[in-house]
Amino acid sequence: MSHEITTLCTGCTACVRQCPVDAISGERKQLHQIDAALCIDCGACGRICPVDAILDANRQTVLHIKPALWEKPVWNYATCTACKICVQACPTGCIAILEPPRNGHGFAPGLPYLARPKDCIACTFCAVDCPFEVIRMASPEFV
Amino acid sequence: MNAVMGKVLWVDLTTGKIEEEQIPDGVYEKVLSGLGLAAYLLYQRIPPGADPLGPENVLGFVSGLLTGTGSVMTGRWMAAAKSPLTGTWGDANCGGTLAPAIKQCGYDGIFFTGISPTPVYLHVEHGHAELRDASDLWGKDTRETETALWERFEGRPAAVACIGMAGEKCSLIAGISNDQGRMAARSGLGAVMGAKRLKAIALHGAYRIPVHDAGEVQRLSDRFNRWIAFQPPFLPGKGMGLLGTLLRVMPLSMRQDGLLYKVILRKWGTTGMNQTSIEMGDSPIKNWRGSSATFKGKTANNLDPDRIIARETVKYHCYSCPLGCGGYCSLKGGGETHKPEYETVLALSGLLMHSDLDQVFEWNERLNRAGMDSISAGGSIAFALECFEQGLLTLEDTGGLALTWGNTAAIDALLDQMIRREGLGALLADGSRAAAQRLGKNASEYAVQAGGQELAMHDGRNDPGFALHAVVEPTPGRHTLGAYLYYEMFQLWKVIKGLPPVRLMFYPKGHKYRNDAEKGVWGAACSNLMAAANGAGLCMFGALVGLNRIPFFQWLNAATGWDKTPEAYMQIGWTIQNLRQAFNLRQGAPLRHAINARATGQPPQTEGANQGRTVPLDGLVRAYYTAMHWDPESGHPDVAAVTALGLPAPTEK
Numbered sequence A: 001m002s003h004e005i006t007t008l009c010t011g012c013t014a015c016v017r018q019c020p021v022d023a024i025s026g027e028r029k030q031l032h033q034i035d036a037a038l039c040i041d042c043g044a045c046g047r048i049c050p051v052d053a054i055l056d057a058n059r060q061t062v063l064h065i066k067p068a069l070w071e072k073p074v075w076n077y078a079t080c081t082a083c084k085i086c087v088q089a090c091p092t093g094c095i096a097i098l099e100p101p102r103n104g105h106g107f108a109p110g111l112p113y114l115a116r117p118k119d120c121i122a123c124t125f126c127a128v129d130c131p132f133e134v135i136r137m138a139s140p141e142f143v
Numbered sequence B: 001m002n003a004v005m006g007k008v009l010w011v012d013l014t015t016g017k018i019e020e021e022q023i024p025d026g027v028y029e030k031v032l033s034g035l036g037l038a039a040y041l042l043y044q045r046i047p048p049g050a051d052p053l054g055p056e057n058v059l060g061f062v063s064g065l066l067t068g069t070g071s072v073m074t075g076r077w078m079a080a081a082k083s084p085l086t087g088t089w090g091d092a093n094c095g096g097t098l099a100p101a102i103k104q105c106g107y108d109g110i111f112f113t114g115i116s117p118t119p120v121y122l123h124v125e126h127g128h129a130e131l132r133d134a135s136d137l138w139g140k141d142t143r144e145t146e147t148a149l150w151e152r153f154e155g156r157p158a159a160v161a162c163i164g165m166a167g168e169k170c171s172l173i174a175g176i177s178n179d180q181g182r183m184a185a186r187s188g189l190g191a192v193m194g195a196k197r198l199k200a201i202a203l204h205g206a207y208r209i210p211v212h213d214a215g216e217v218q219r220l221s222d223r224f225n226r227w228i229a230f231q232p233p234f235l236p237g238k239g240m241g242l243l244g245t246l247l248r249v250m251p252l253s254m255r256q257d258g259l260l261y262k263v264i265l266r267k268w269g270t271t272g273m274n275q276t277s278i279e280m281g282d283s284p285i286k287n288w289r290g291s292s293a294t295f296k297g298k299t300a301n302n303l304d305p306d307r308i309i310a311r312e313t314v315k316y317h318c319y320s321c322p323l324g325c326g327g328y329c330s331l332k333g334g335g336e337t338h339k340p341e342y343e344t345v346l347a348l349s350g351l352l353m354h355s356d357l358d359q360v361f362e363w364n365e366r367l368n369r370a371g372m373d374s375i376s377a378g379g380s381i382a383f384a385l386e387c388f389e390q391g392l393l394t395l396e397d398t399g400g401l402a403l404t405w406g407n408t409a410a411i412d413a414l415l416d417q418m419i420r421r422e423g424l425g426a427l428l429a430d431g432s433r434a435a436a437q438r439l440g441k442n443a444s445e446y447a448v449q450a451g452g453q454e455l456a457m458h459d460g461r462n463d464p465g466f467a468l469h470a471v472v473e474p475t476p477g478r479h480t481l482g483a484y485l486y487y488e489m490f491q492l493w494k495v496i497k498g499l500p501p502v503r504l505m506f507y508p509k510g511h512k513y514r515n516d517a518e519k520g521v522w523g524a525a526c527s528n529l530m531a532a533a534n535g536a537g538l539c540m541f542g543a544l545v546g547l548n549r550i551p552f553f554q555w556l557n558a559a560t561g562w563d564k565t566p567e568a569y570m571q572i573g574w575t576i577q578n579l580r581q582a583f584n585l586r587q588g589a590p591l592r593h594a595i596n597a598r599a600t601g602q603p604p605q606t607e608g609a610n611q612g613r614t615v616p617l618d619g620l621v622r623a624y625y626t627a628m629h630w631d632p633e634s635g636h637p638d639v640a641a642v643t644a645l646g647l648p649a650p651t652e653k
Helices: A014-018 A044-048 A085-089 A125-129 B025-031 B034-045 B098-104 B142-152 B186-195 B214-229 B237-249 B258-268 B270-280 B297-301 B305-309 B342-347 B357-370 B374-389 B408-420 B424-428 B432-439 B464-472 B484-490 B509-513 B517-536 B540-544 B552-560 B566-587 B617-627 B639-643
Strands: A072-075 A095-098 A111-114 A135-138 B007-012 B018-022 B059-063 B077-082 B089-094 B109-113 B120-125 B128-133 B159-162 B176-178 B182-184 B198-204 B252-254 B312-316 B326-330 B336-338 B506-508
Touching (some): A072 A111, B007 B128, B089 B186, B089 B566, B098 B198, B109 B120, B142 B159, B142 B198, B186 B198, B258 B540, B408 B424, B464 B484, B464 B517, B484 B517, B506 B509, B517 B540, B517 B552, B566 B639
Antiparallel strands (some): B159 B176, B176 B182, B326 B336
């Protein structure tokens, strides 16, 4: 399954620039295309598309959301096990491990955090993949 | 097909051709992924008699079936090839971050054939793979290589596996490094990579891993995590030595529970067992000649695990591991190193009659950077020290190094020579068996290895299971596939019908040396379980928590949508064992491996924890083969299990 671009596309290239896996091709003002073999169904193209021209894997229109309002992951460190599943799940590599200062005994592990919030595409993969329900997606003002 | 990507990548280094191969779903059902898939492919693709360092050998990097599905402690990756060290099936296993990255690139495995004319590395970018020039990386150590690659990708984190100088120089005890010095160290697979002039693989992928019932997999993980989170206060480091003494002097053995070991692992990592193991006779001392009576008191107390974690600055977790037995430690002269493992500490201390912990930290980092197996390096140096003592090596041979027991400066210089492959180091860089063959005379008496691979720091005279698995496994000399200790900790009898339980909490020590058929059944159960675990990417420490606690079989069903019983998964493990053994048969390699007599208590020790003990190996091996349904004398595998996979029967040479 993959996302798909409808004929509503105006060829603005916003999705081409947003796609974390370079799955979208198309010239300016031409209908763009998603390479199904590369698409990971993150939905970033749909959220950035100003004309709602993108269908998700279930053929539902993905609605445009202003990037400033995209939800971001928030960790509950009380239950985080530092297993790094979220770090690896992130397709843009924007989650990193914040290591405690290396001046004492290392009884604490490094914990994940949103190292590059601007690169977060609100795909929710980190929250979906966390087996311990440590991560919730929250509006940017609560992050 | 759920839980797997359904294809592998083949890279011909001679021609530079890169292509994908689809793997039929039925293959995964029969051999899982990971080690099983590697065995399935390498059995067919490596021609009989192939030179392990030649173009015909195939080097595979594989990821487990459960990796990335939401299960935990299932993030191990495996390298596999025909081993240049042992001439048999070779594999090595490592944590870190490479395992999920392989699958995220869209593959269950990446396989290399041929030999590149110039040094190269493979870069897989989501959906696109290419070989790139690595001339500028050649000569760099493993950590420098990884850092240089990250810089090349403008700080985008890539999962990297690479070799250091040891692999480049085809040292037969070289391994493959991942995540700044975590090693897939055994079987000499770093030399295969070096011979192929493949410096590294760097992976950037973002494919999602399909899961049948992700919610159920995660629920099982969450429930299992309660066992990992349970961490009551525990003994201080000094108490661990006393615990070992108690276990040594008691006339009874205690059935080990994995939960206790989990607490130790979480507190200290594998080094938690340093002194306990020395005291109870699990750690070989002075090239397997010494004992708890030789290495004791202040000397042994230097290895107090509290002293090791006093250096730990941050804990290190492999991918998908809530336990976190690893850590980074500061080095005395500045810099840091992965917390040395128990194996490394003992191979570089007790085995050499040396106990300067600062030096062990430094050697650990040096070996990780050079990409050399610390077990085999320690074993080979111990061999050299004994040869020097016995007059087989003279000051002239050693270039003036006085290789006396515990001589820090001399060992330090020798280690450097091994890495650079110069002087006496050139003799030892291929392991102790090769060195003994070149030295001649009675040198092989002092090379403590099985099938060419140095034995790990677990003494078969204390737990005969370690000696058994060192000779019957298709990869000889390994300590991570089975032992009596592991059978007790796996508690498999609670989930697999028909396996004999260990009911008593305490039992007479003599029971371990009794050669009943039951021990063969224990061994076969451990082998089959670990084969399946390596097909799924399960960490051995996860399995040691106990199969009654870790939902290994339930995870497999939930992730794939299969409805198999635990017994059916054990049967898959058995099939993988057959494939690996048939690989050896097809290659004309030994099926039962020779082990140094000293490691089996011949002659028995006269003092220490293992005083007077001899491993009744021949009977044990027969019992193991019988339980595996293999030929009890020759270890000939069940050929029907191999041909049932649609593979050709191995023809004996």
